Amino acid sequence: MGVKILVENASILTMSTKEDLFIDRGYIFINNGVIESVGRGETPIDLEPPDLVINGKGKLVIPGMIALYSRLSLLPLRGIAKRGVEEPSIYSTLTNNDLYLLSALSLAGLAMRGITTILSTDRIVEPVVRASESVGVRVIAAPCLEDPGDLDSWAREISSSAKKWHRRGESLALITGSICSRRAVREGLENLVPSDMPLVVYRDACMDLKIPRILAIDPPPECNIPRDSSVYTELSMDRWEPGAGYGIGANPSWSLYPHFIIARARGYSPLDILGSATIWAAAKVSMESGVIGPGRPGDIVILDLTQPPWWVPEKILNENLAADIAISSIPRIEAVIVGGEIIVDDGGLLTVGMDLFSKAYNKISEILGRI
Known part of the structure; x- marks a missing residue:
């Protein structure tokens, strides 16, 4: 998977707890989709010849960011609920190809913002995985159970999808399941998702679930969910703490970035804020990404620091300033690499083009025209 990529002469915020957290000038070598070597100073002469060399002068490299909640097919239609339209009525009009187009459009937008992994609670897995393969962004597909009468079909969707795609290190997709309504809670639901993944529960559904393998989205305080099992969307960032994830x-x-701004305004450290989107987020779903280090997936984001207001002399750049820069929305995202594949380069998306976007925009116009 992927070409041999060498990033040299770059500032690197690794987010590692075992190796150097910050490298003021160093290199990253990605081979076969995996980070083979990271270090300070000049590139070793004994590395395999790279297929591509990226000059990191004036650039800051961070791990790809992870968002642990979304509904990809509805992101392009955000705000539609305010018009009195319920989600089920929207889904009932969409084909699998419609869901694919909308999901791909969402993934493209997220990739352009430095997000390399997203958990999505769309009800059908196949369009989301197709979109992931087209755009090149990793997905954790967690089909949503709202009506308890759909339990059997929900379980079949998870089981069949896991057999096709749930292969760590081989696929861009991982599979689990999500409970999106408290009335859908039953005993033993955690046994219906892959054993290496948490069961995702939305809002007050956590009230009736007392299991260890859980990932709670916007949990109310009454659930007493620890931060390492919690995820907060922009609507609930007043309850967020370092170590919890973002949705x-x-x-x-x-x-x-809106989540980062709220967390920063509440006085939290930039390193803790970024850590919650990288190393700690990855740990919640047992992924090896979120850190730039040997043996980790080659998921990185390259930020351009050569333009104002973030032109920073290399001599004064340190881990705290680098994290503060990374969580601001100002630096231009120069490149995004996922598993050794370059999906954003020079600020532009490489993997899908205007034909897909045009089809997606036409579908959105058609949907909005019906409501």
Whole structure:
């Protein structure tokens, strides 16, 4: 998977707890989709010849960011609920190809904001995985159970999808399930998702679930969910603490930057804020990404620091300033690499083009025209 990529002469915020957290000038070598070597100073002469060399002068490299909640097919229609339209009525009019187009459009927007992994609670897995393969962004597909009468079909969707795609290190997709309504809670639901994944529960559904393998989205305080099992959307960031994850609800920015701004305004450390979108987020779903280090997936984001107001002399750049820069929305995203594949380069998306976008925009116009 992927070409041999060498990033050299770059500032690197690794987010590692075992190796150097910040490298003021160093290199990253990605081979076969995996980070093979990271270090300070000049590139070792014994590395395999790269297929591509990226000059990191004036650039800051961070791990790809992870958002642990979204509904990809509805992101382009955000705000539609305010017009009195319920989600089931929207879904009933969409084909699998419609869901694919809308999901791909969402993934493209997220990739352009430096997000390399997204958890999505869309009810049908196949369109989401197709969109992931087209755009090149990793997805955790967690089909949503709202009506308890749909339990059997929900379980079949998870089981069949896991057999096709749930292969760590081989697929861009992972599979689990989500409970989106408290009335759908039953005993033993956690046994219907892959054993290496948490069961995702939305809002007050956590009130009736007392299981260890859980990922709670916007949990109410009464659930007493620990931060390492919690995810908060932009609507509930007043309850967020470092170590909890981030989710994207109706956020019109297609990014995590609004979450970062709220957390920063509440006085939290930039390193803790970024850590919650990288290393700690990855741990919640047992992924190896979120850190730039040997043996980790080659998921990185390259930020351009050569333009004002974030032109920073290399001599004064440190881990705290680098994290503060990374969580601001100002630096231009120069490149995004996922598993050794370059999906954003020079600020532009490489994997899908205007034909897909045009089809998606036409579908959105058609939907809006019916309501």
